[in-house]
Amino acid sequence: MRKLTAGLFISLDGVVGEPQEWHMPYFNDEMGAAVDAQLTSADTLLLGRRTYETFAGAWPQREAEGGEDAEFAKVLGDMRKIVVTRQDLTFTWRNSERLQGDLIEAVAALKNEPGEGDIAMSGSVSVVRQLLAAGLLDELHLLVHPVAVRKGMRLFDEGEPPIPLRLISAKPFTTGVVYLVYGPAQTAAAGA
Template sequence: MRKIKAQLFISLDGVVEAPDRWHFPYFNDEMGAAVDATLGRADTLLLGRRTYDSFAGAWPQREAEGGGDAPFAKVLGDARKIVVSNSRLDFTWRNCEQLGGALAPAVAALKEQPGADTPVWISGSVSVVRQLIAAGLLDELNLLLHPIAVRGGMRLFDREPTAVPLELVSAETFRTGVLNLFYAVAPAPGGATYEDAKTHLPQH
């Protein structure tokens, strides 16, 4: 059974939109290694339509140009890329296919495929991530938390009445102040009140 994992660049105030406008000053060798350890080793990517369009508009050309990022571009090109869209797509990038059927049952079927040691990675694709969290299908969320408040743009968790409990799996601090955080979706915490909490306050 395969796991579904997502990686997103996120600001201190929760913005995930257009990270190309604010995250590059924080991209150092540590972040490069973190991205390589996830997307750089993925054999299958699950992408929303907008993220696919962004990737397909950049990475094939970078691979062809043979620059310093060409090896990473080749990894992305060689990976199986499953694109989520309600519209019929025509692909120009190799190894691309469109997800068939509704998102939740199609991803549930994808999870049943063999490959327990090779997770399916999602990059960006916020709408897809939100839907999979709501459906209980996302196994892990990797947030690269940047020490900047962007003050505008789409946030990962929008205004919904249902809370999303998460369990911290691991955390690493980069020299830039970026936090590399891995979360698993957790069950809802038990009920508690201030009366419960105050027992943990220092008693003077």
């Protein structure tokens, strides 16, 4: 079974929405390497519609311009990209397709397809929430930024059942960002 990973920028107070408004002051080579490693271990990207539109609006142009991130842009372009959407889309970025059928059933089937690489997600918060709740996400990569944004979409909604997770790794960066990787846990950890 293929591994499904999701990467998100998140504030100390749990905000994941609109990271372009608060994320960039903390971006450095350490963070770039973490994002690259999570995404380039995959041969398939699973993206929500808004994330796909943002990526498709930026990465093909970066690849064509041949700048410093052109090689990474080419890697993304060469990957299979599966978009979760209810809307009809015209795919302008190569190797892009729409996820067919029910999200949970289709992702479970995708994880069972043969493949060498992981299936990676970036952003796509509503999709991440659904896959976490369904137990289909194998790793949640959180880049926790040392800022309280105090408004915006949070990763977890109030009133939903708990989702127990276990810490796989933790690494602080020089900017104060902490890179946390979580996986599913069978039950919540007992307190000491």
